[in-house]
Amino acid sequence: MPDPGVFILVVAAIGIGWGLGRFSRRSSAVEKKDTFPASYYRGLNYLIGQRTDQGIETFVSSLEVNGVTLETHIALGKLMRRKGEVDRAIRIHQNLLGRSSLSAEQQHSAHFELARDYQKAGLLDRAERLLQELVVNAAELRQKSLVLLTDIYDEEKEWQQAIDTGRQLLPKRRIVQRSYEQNAMARRLAYYSCELAQAALDSGDHRETVRQLERASAFDRQCIRAGMLEAEHLLGLGKARQGIKVLERLVGQNPRFMVVVLPLLGRCYEAEGDVPGLHRYLRGFLEQHESTAVALRIAEDLCLQGAEGEASSLLATEMARQPTLRGMSRLIELNLDSTGENVDDPLSSLHTLIERLGENKPAYRCDDCGFSGQQLHWQCPSCKKWxxxxxxxGQGID
Ligand SMILES: [Zn+2]
Structure with a gap:
């Protein structure tokens, strides 16, 4: 069966030929020849014969570069890039540079596409230079160029440059409402500030940590990572009570992240010597939300106090509400402990089976692309979104 992409290309090639024929006849004063170069037919032949790549290159070389054919050149270059033929895309777009037959805006479009080719090819410094020029010289492409430039600094982990670039897309004044795209950019910038805050925290630079965290929070007050870093920093400074406040505010805004925040919250309460306070808070949380992680944390503390029976009944109540493999596995363990483990015991076999079911089950998923894994990534390893x-x-793990 013929590839639909090739079919479209063949139709496009014939259409362009027809269009150019008409155009050249109408403007015969300008264009004297009204037949196509042999390479046009050769390209068409390649396309019909499904030798798409040669077809496109030959076809492009036969096609004059001017305002009328520019879109075709750009579209064919984009097609090559999408197919992963980046070298060909670069050649097609480079062929458009410095042409006196193109207006300044048309030249800018060609530059922009070439920058995208370079990015795809991993030639980031070249892409960077082209985009920096476009930001200054091409008002009509400034926004798109700034977004792509921010993506490149992100890829290079040049966080400060990414912030300086991305913030040019946000409204200058705080009172101006941000658009959807601007909000998405602000969330990204908060994460870049967190990267800088983490580095400062690791090197013991408290002043810089605070500065970066304030900046992250100005970009996005609900940034979970910024809140967690702030709490970690406060805990290190012996201000665990303030850390608790920050973390509980985060959980209040986004209860789904309790499982992520809980270990640090536990450390803050422990530093304050207030484990009963932690339990009051966690039991209050369980009244409003289902959470195996919270039930397990309380159960573990109860076990440490020798109250296995109470731990088991708390976990059993939570499993009746929202059964999860992790919760059920621990519940069985607690009951095995009280009766003495025996491999022939059906409960012991059930425990082994549940453990096996839980193996390699993902605990985290990207809301955007669906990537899942057992670790939390602040930036999705697959779609690169922050x-x-x-x-x-609630799906059998937490
Ligand atoms: Zn993703």
């Missing part, structure tokens, strides 16, 4: 990976919750 803050889109969240605990799966």
């Amino acid at each position: 803050g889109s990976v969240a605990p799966i919750g």
Whole structure:
């Protein structure tokens, strides 16, 4: 069966030929020849014979570069890029540069496409230079160029440059409402500030940590990572009570992230010597939300106090509400402990089976592309979006 992409290309090639024929006849004063170069037919032949790549290159070389054919050149270059033929895309777009037959805006479009080719080919410094020029010289492409430039600095982990570039897309004054795209950019910038805050925290630079965290929070007050870093920093400074406040505010805004925040929240309460306070808070949380992680945390503390029976009954209540493999596995363990483990015991076999079921089950998933894994990534390893990976919750794991 013929590839539909090739079919479209053949139709496009014939259409362009027809269009150019008409155009050249109408403007015969300008264009003297009204037949096509042999390479046009050769290209068409390649396309019909499904030798798409040679077809396109030959076809492009036969096609004059001017305002009328520009879109075709650009579209064919984009097609090559999408197919992963980046070298060909680069050649097609480079062929458009410095042409006196194109207006300044048309030249800018060609530059922009070439920058995208370079990015795809991993030639980031070249892409960067082209885009920096476009930001200055091409008002009509400034926004798109800034977004792509931010993506490139992100890829290079040049966080400060990514912030400086991305913030040019946000409204200058705080009171101006941000658009959907601007909000998405602000969320990204908060994560870049967190990267800088994490580096400052690791090197013990408290002043810089605070500065970066304030900046992250100005970009996005609900940024989970910024809140967690702030709490970590406060805990290190012996201000665990303030850390607790920050973390509980985060959980209040986004209860889904309790499983992520809980270990740090536990450390803050422990630093304050207030484990009963933690339990009051966690039991209050369970009244409003289902959470295996919270029930397990309380159960573990109860076990440490020798109250296995109470731990088991708390976990059993939570499993009746929302059964999860992790919760059921621990519940069985607690009951095995009280009766003494025996491999022939049906409960012990059930425990082994549940453990096996839980193996390799993802705990986190990207809301954007569906990538899932057992670790939380602040930036999705698959689609590269920031803050889109969240605990799966309620689906048999948490
Ligand atoms: Zn993703």
